[in-house]
Amino acid sequence: MAKELRLMKGNEAIAESAIRNGVDGYFGYPITPQSEVLEHLMAENPIEKTGMVVLQAESETASINMVYAGASCGKKVMTSSSSPGISLMQEGLSYMAGAELPAVVVNVVRGGPGLGTIQPSQADYFQSTKGGGHGDYRLITLAPASVQEMYDFVGLAFELAFKYRNPALILSDGMIGQVMEKVVIDDYKPRWTDEYIAKTCPWATVGKPANRKHNIITSLELDSAKQEEIVNRIQEKYRKCEANEVRYELIHCEDAEYLFVAYGSSARICQKAIELARAEGIKVGLFRPITLWPFPSKQLKEAAKNVKGILSVEMNCGQMIEDVKLATECRVKCEHYGRSGGMIPDPNEIVEALKKQIM
Amino acid sequence: MAFQGTLVIDTEKCKGCGVCIVGCPKKVIALSKKVNHKGYNYLEMVNEAECIGCANCAVVCPDGVITVYRAKI
């Protein structure tokens, strides 16, 4: 079948992609600005199309624990929410990282702290990339900058989650979630069969046949020596992930004397800022991290080698800039420009910030 | 019909809680004066001839340490 082109909201693209990628279950709770994910899934009634289960849970806490348990069975399961809801899910995410379970979580970020606002924000960068819940763990974090990437990253996130047996996060925001764009969508991929799961996920709790030991999904180990071994094994996995899974994009960097570093919505706005700046003769490029964890540190260091300064443009009060400074070892002048509380920066503002703070 | 019963007790797994002793209708069992490797006074049969193999002891045992046999007499 030929590829289909549709006009969709980012949130709808997440939902449609889930159905078409053979996801087994979605468990979620409504919250603005991501409720269209659940609404689209309910409207599509995928149990009839692919057998995918969709359930509106009683809370985000219940949702993430449904995801935990669904993942325990080797199923492709996911949830989505927005910032306050994602905070409630941190317990479950930590448990999933500890029990080494693959799952996909989508955060359509809104401004915080607290109940904050329902407008777009990137203030959950720390929460997403530095842990969020308790214990030494990481989330594989993908940052889409378009509705097409919202669609594409569902499949990619599941691929990475299962490859590393760790939850993967799609870190979007209220703008990418709500904006409508053209999306190329795939044909339906079948869900995994029980036989396939038994073969590829020998750890899954699917019912114990006579010929194997019982499987246990837990994150508990009271023997400290053993727990340290588990933590070390998980860390080793993270090092592999850092070595192999870094994704990023370079835009107009070839001749750049200055660099914007920005992801998601900010990266889109920076592209317009580049156009405006270059019209004034300022040679500026964009380094867009696509994986926020693992952060493309080496690649950024390389890209920043010949520039005079970096502006980290974020819809927050300065979070990613810490990783930018670490990556560039503070060898290049690096400043943050951001808006918060759900405010979206204007491209002119960004050019002005570049001139004022960096040039 | 009358039965004679007997017990096989996994004395190393017995924790000596004594719940089974209360449940025995024939006062067949008691805690030993000796202890197992964990230091528990384990269960033993003290009145073997009276055992009817009713399995009351095994049924209330939290640790499942009692196996019960019986034969018609």
Next chain:
Amino acid sequence: MTREEIIKNGELVYRRTPVLTDNVMHYCPGCGHGTIHRLIAEVIEEMGIQDKTIGISPVGCSVFAYNYFDVDFVEAAHGRAPACATAIKRLNTDKFVFTYQGDGDLAAIGTAETIHACNRGENITMIFVNNAIYGMTGGQMAPTTLLGMKTVTCPYGRTVEANGYPLKITDIIASLPGTYYVTRQAVFTPAHVRKCKQAIRKAFENQKLKKGVSFVEIVSNCNSNWKMPATKANEWLEANMLPFYPLGDLKTPEK
């Protein structure tokens, strides 16, 4: 007849079910958890569903239930077992799914998950062990702690003024249309154990009917934190727990 002759020629009346592993349970001597584990395992064996059963353990003393059942097991976050069971059953409709939870897990931190799984009518079995105290953490007050009962966090006895009333969550659950079978049992005498096993059997068999939650509360002991020997704890249970938590079916399909 000698002992050897009885063993050799007689019938095997009772043996530990192979659906339990050989691991020695960490529970205190005389704790009802062991008995309840055994009953569930026996039901799984008798129904021949070992390969189709997925258990979910709570946080609390029975967190390690997964070490004792020779079936696939998921260890849930504190209170979240009913949410876990919901997902597992919905994604594996042909499997038998059960939760095993204590009073703190099911009736305090997990109240929302409990009520909503029951109200959705999930086709699962829920085993609720109520010993009116937090065992694992060292004897703190539970939602089900009786009035006047002393715990380390109500050392002068639970009062209505300070702590509110003991929660009869099973009564609430029985009132929900999503539940199919709700019963309260005990395991402190052989007769109670036999009856409890029938209830657990029924609660598992009901999953074949797809008619909603089957919920078995088991009023149990905590001799360590009640600070009495096991046999005395069982007497205390009968004298104090059962008048407030009376045994019997709260909701049966027949009624």
